[in-house]
Each structure stands twice: as structure tokens, then as C-alpha cells.
Amino acid sequence: MAPPATSTRYQILDHWRGLACLMVLAYHSTFYVAGATLDRQVKSGAASPSEILLWTTSRMWIGVPIFFVIS
Secondary structure, three states: OOOOOOOOOOHHHHHHHHHHHHHHHHHHHOOOOOOHHHHHHHHHOOOOHHHHHHHHHOOHHHHHHHHHHHO
């Protein structure tokens, strides 16, 4: 009986690529809503939880370099 063939592909990297794609999708969905006013509110501590979530998703452009580094 022959030993099982080994794969040179790391399956976990596919998961990280998928997460990076979802990050970019979230960024593009909030692109026109987040602005300088929101940035000032969050940094001053006067933002609501939904504004903090919006501010966080506006920073998910970082998924693009993550995707390309992994690939």
C-alpha cells in the first residue's frame, strides 16, 4: 500500500485569504460613510458603539496587503 500523497498547499492560508477578502468587503461597504468627523469623535471618546464599529470597519483596507503577502 502506497503512503498518502502529501500536499504542499497550506489550507489555513485559504482561511486567512478569505478573512482578508471579507475585510476589504467591509471596508468598501463603509467607504462613503466614515469621514473626518467620525475619526475625531472616536479619538475623543465621544462615539457610540455603532460609530466605533463603523470606524473599525473603515480601517479594514489593511486586508489588501494581507491578502497579497499571503498569496
